[in-house]
Each structure stands twice: as structure tokens, then as C-alpha cells.
Amino acid sequence: MNPHRSMAVDTDDFEVRLGDDGIAEVVLGTAGAMPTTGARGHAELARLWTRLADEPGVRCVLVRSIGKGFCAGGHVDLVDEMLHSATARTRVMREARQIVQGMIDCDRPIVSAIHGAAVGAGAAVALLADVSVAAQGAKIIDGHTRIGVAAGDHAALVWPLLCGIAKAKYHLLTCAPLSGAEAERIGLVSLAVPDDELQATARRIAGQLAAGSPSALAHTKRSLNHWLRAAWPAFEHSLALEMIGFAGADAREGLAALAGKRDPRFGTAEDA
Numbered sequence: 001m002n003p004h005r006s007m008a009v010d011t012d013d014f015e016v017r018l019g020d021d022g023i024a025e026v027v028l029g030t031a032g033a034m035p036t037t038g039a040r041g042h043a044e045l046a047r048l049w050t051r052l053a054d055e056p057g058v059r060c061v062l063v064r065s066i067g068k069g070f071c072a073g074g075h076v077d078l079v080d081e082m083l084h085s086a087t088a089r090t091r092v093m094r095e096a097r098q099i100v101q102g103m104i105d106c107d108r109p110i111v112s113a114i115h116g117a118a119v120g121a122g123a124a125v126a127l128l129a130d131v132s133v134a135a136q137g138a139k140i141i142d143g144h145t146r147i148g149v150a151a152g153d154h155a156a157l158v159w160p161l162l163c164g165i166a167k168a169k170y171h172l173l174t175c176a177p178l179s180g181a182e183a184e185r186i187g188l189v190s191l192a193v194p195d196d197e198l199q200a201t202a203r204r205i206a207g208q209l210a211a212g213s214p215s216a217l218a219h220t221k222r223s224l225n226h227w228l229r230a231a232w233p234a235f236e237h238s239l240a241l242e243m244i245g246f247a248g249a250d251a252r253e254g255l256a257a258l259a260g261k262r263d264p265r266f267g268t269a270e271d272a
Helices: 039-054 076-084 086-105 121-128 155-163 165-174 180-186 195-210 214-224 226-230 232-246 249-260
Strands: 004-007 014-019 023-028 060-065 110-114 117-119 131-135 139-141 191-193
Touching (some): 039 121, 060 195, 086 232, 117 121, 121 155, 131 195, 139 180, 155 165, 180 191, 214 226
Parallel strands (some): 023 060, 131 191
Antiparallel strands (some): 014 023
């Protein structure tokens, strides 16, 4: 067993384990439950990537879950706060920007191990990783438009680059889910493996990266991520439109329909 120590975080949504092998594990959720991000968890996630980049001894970051899925995104209480508070929307927008920018700018390579559902902020963290490893049976969904808001927390930035504009439009407009196997086929994730091989494969890749040249890996990541920086205006625009959407009638209807397990009845196109 690899000895580790914990990094203090002000949330129960995830924990951070710092291993002697240079791998920092961001462990989402609790056993048997679906991980989500509440207000404190979202704020801690926004600060996390800079902290890990500055943490002595960290050479690679592995994001995984011990819950029954990878992460279902924002907790219902956080989403409800965004519906009713402009202050909350501004805060969440700032934190969402910090999560994306933090993962892009973190000089340590980031590996994600995706099992079960990865939705919303969960999908953002999963797909912004430098190497994303999905179980073949994983379920990746960007469900923003189904709840009446723009796909804004990462999708406009990375999906077109990963899988092409046609596939990005199809999945982001329809909210059609992708299995891990299909996500690999279209290029949305780096690798898909049998479900029972996920954790071992992701850890093997993380170990390989942790043993590599820190400067070579950091410089390669920084260079490649200029593709994402070039698309930054699209991300900023989509994020702002998502937050505007949370103030509107369609978001209230979309979330009521989700809670009631029914199809939403949105307004007309003239409302856009």
C-alpha cells in the first residue's frame, strides 16, 4: 500500500491524498453515494488546482471517485441557490472559470478515471484532464440544455476540439448520453477500458507520468493547451450565457421537470 497524507480541504465532497510516489489523488464522493458538488465543494474545487501545482512532491494528479458514479455535478441546493440569487450566480461563474483555468494552467499532468455517470461539473473535470480514462460502461452527459441553460461550464471550450463540431453540437444540443466506449470512438476521451480495469489503468498511467520529466511534461502540456486558450472567448461567452439562463423561466421549468421526472415545457423561441 502506498503511504499517503491528506491535504486539508473545507468540504466533504472530496478528499485529497498526497502519495509518496508523487501522485496526488483527488477522491470524489463517499462509498455507495453519487458524488455531487455543493457550495463549499465547488469553491474548494476552484482553488484546488493551484494548490496542487504548488504542493511540493506532487508530480501528477489522479481524479477518481469512490462513489457509485464519477460525479453528478452541482448539488440540488447549489442549483436552487443559483436560481434565486444573482450573487450566487456571480460567485459560481467565478469559481467555474477558476476550475477550468486552474486545470488548464496546472503544470502537473492530470488523469481522470471515469466510471458511472459524469454530468455537469463532473463531466467538466473528467474531460479537462490531460488524460481521460473511461470505463466502457461509463455514462457521460452534458445536460445543460435539458434544464434550460446554455452548455457553459466547459463544453464550448473542449468538446469541439476533442470530438469535432458536428458531434459537439449533436450531444450538447440534444443532451444525448455517451458510453465510455462511444466517447473513445469519437475522441471525447483518451482511452476506454473494461470497467474492472479502470482504476488499475488510470493509476498505471498516473505512475508513468509521475516518473517522467516534470519540465518536459509541463512544457508539453502548456504548449498544447494554447489550443484551449485560443478558444477562451467562446468559453467566457458560454459561461456568462449559462448564468443568465439560471435567472430565467426556462431554468426554473427545466429543474422542476427534472425533479418531477417529466418532460419540460419550455417557452417559445422568441424568449431566447
